Amino acid sequence: MAASLLRTCALAALAALAVPALAAPAQAPQPAQPATVRVDYLHTGNALSESYALERVSIEPLPWPGDLSQAIDRTDRGNNMVEVVDPNTGAVLYSRGFSTIFAEWRSTEEANRISRGFEESVRFPKFDKPVRVRILKRDERNQFSVVWTADVDADAPDTVKKQGPAPARPIPIRVSGPSPQKVDLLVLGDGYTAADMKKFEADVRRLADKLFQTSPFKERANDFNVWALAVPTQESGISRPSTGQHHASALGTRYDIFGSERYVLTLDNRALRDIAMYAPYEFIEILVNNETYGGGGIFGQFSTAAAANPWSNYLFIHEFGHHFAGLADEYYTSPVAYQSTGARPEPWEPNATALKDPAHLKWNKYVKAGTPLPTPWPKEEYETHSREYQKVRAELRKQNRPETEMDKLFRDDLAWTNALFAKSQYVRSVGAFEGANYEAKGYYRPEMQCIMFDRSETFCHVCADAIAEIIDLYSRPVPAAK
Template sequence: MKRFVLLTLLLFVNFLNAQNFNEFFEDKTLRLDYIFAGNSEKQHAFLDEIIQYENWYGRKVNLNKVLLEGNGQIRVKDAKSKQIIYKQSFSTLFHEWLTLDVAKNENKSFENTFLVPFPKNEVFVEVVTFDKNRKEVILLNHKVNPKDILIKKLPKSSNEKVKVIQKAKTENPIYVAIVAEGFTKEEMPLFISKAKDVAEELFKHKAFANHEEVFTIVAIETVSQESGVSNPHTNHWKNSVLKSNFGTFYSERYLTTSRIKNLHNQLAGTPYDHIIILANTDIYGGGGIFNAYTLTTSNHKKFAPVVVHEFGHSFAGLADEYFYAVDVFENTETNQIEPWEQNITSLANFDLKWKNMLQKETPIPTEIKDLDKYRIGVYEGLEGTGLYIPSHDCRMKTNEATDFCPVCQRAIEQLIEFYTKQQ
């Protein structure tokens, strides 16, 4: 009887905590455009524009929680009750810039865009970031009146621009848009073919295959005036629709776009929450930024596993499990701080990571000579950083791996369920 009363009480508490989407939000999207600026010592965020889309394509459950802390968060608070009604975590190119030596003496600004569900009533929006010690810093706090006549309404994109690659079989799907970069109108059949290859490759990996029914994947035909993408290392600059380029932070293979507003303008009115950008080039490279976008080459022979690797970054917030001495910003945590990414650890608080997935006799740290003995371990895989990884056979480690390691797989599946099921 006592167990029944306790269970009933727990279910009642969970019911109270389960926020109803329709209580606070309309089926629309509020797009918030910001400028992040500053240096490694002092950062600022400035509101640029507020834009409304028809329909909301983000999650409708677990609205006031985040599963991953990220490098920053957007928090929406109901102005009347002051309660948090929506949260989303993120990372940005700005956060990467702050880790560079040049950021100690120079200031730089970056565009950033965030999508939140459209509120029924006035709200306060907090833009939060975390410093190098993982201490919370509020960069901006501003009010949004949903009835403000200056909230811009962008025209809906033509349906001809959107091609459905896969349609979810659930009521609360995860929307992924695959976007063309550097493809001319005549090259769109090639882009659609590459987009289908991406979807096929994604679902070869167990974490996504186990939840294939929750994904709606669309291809967005964004047409470029010129074929290809810009590469400053070869002095080639292209008039591509998303203005991407190699050479981000002078890293030869790092391919990104800093024109974030333009990216979202191209997608306005299309069904999207997560973004994969396919660049029309055979040069090896790419980039993935948590809850921002994946951007990769599409003509290189290894493009398919690279897309999945970068989507591991942008969708699931997974860290790289490799280290190159020339990398400019990767894996700069210290051993006094536990990284927020689920697949690396400094051992500062390993209980929060994959400790419960280890065999009982697994030594911590684990020596590389014991790779065959322990499928999951605590291996020094990030030389000189004081960080450890769970495996040397993982999509986040190498292109030759056939799948994500069990730790990364668990992290992806937990996030998929967080997006689709009330917790």
């Protein structure tokens, strides 16, 4: 798309969504979208109990960006589900699956010792009457049940109806059409100073281009809008407490979440939402202006990636896979904060299974006749190599060695893995390969390699299908010309 045409489309799209302080030429009238309601609440507890408390209800400055004809989520993803229902009839008006940082923290050792609270939010289109908001949680039967309800009247006096000026101007990166017909991805920046703003925009454009060069995003690129927004920081980079680096930022993103040196999240949900609300979005990826390898992703919340790392392309896409489609990590030899219970329930994630019933494998349509389940692969040889590789990796981090040394280790490891797997009979097959979901035994992944398993560049068939299903939930196909 030519730059002038992109700018015209972007201004029109932003104007339609009422972004403050942006002017646009007159456009043909579009059907009015309802306002966006956000419910902020506290989610507190420990390994044994949890509770919820309403914090505030607010009207965001932009109309609802989503497709009102796709109000109900039937993908069955996430640890949780939000339902907005008619309190008189019980009819579900809107629903979406999601996961939470609280649920991840609850699986750590710390949750056995103390209680903590986490801010969370749910967003939905404003209805013309009071509604009941229900938070559902997936139970041991893999079914959702209600754990909290709150009656919400968006027109009530205590609803926050007026927001302040935007802290930064949203930048249109890719505009394919009106937000209700497209997936709106907002890329936020953290750790970028005022002098770094050109670098931020270049980082977003580079990584968005890489995303849309990767299937299945490549084939569905026209179903996406991409926006960028960053509130400048005083110093370049974000906090990395394990090395004594502490930087202030509006988003509060940092490394070392839950004691994992590579895990990057923000725990300040209020700050995140109060900045993101000034651009159209359904999904958020936070780029941090750091060289150190790291990232994170929570389904339905946000994902993060270190933009200055040599592996930023991989990080951006891998972590977005978690956030966008609820994909499980397929690797299992890297240390994580997660504490295994030894149980092996069937995961809700589409790309991992406990294989309790091989005849009804969830991705059975991709398995060719004659492929054994479980599927053989050079697991023992891989694990022997991986144990040595992880020792070297840990020592490099312990000594705070230059990132170039970590980069070389990663490249050598991927080359070794590619050479090993190339000799396997089932290297290009879909089956059930033991080792996934952080566990060496009892969980299985669909293919030997995938972006969710190692630093390769391709999603497996199952992950690609799961991504496409979410794209379908948020985008509306454009009718073919007659």
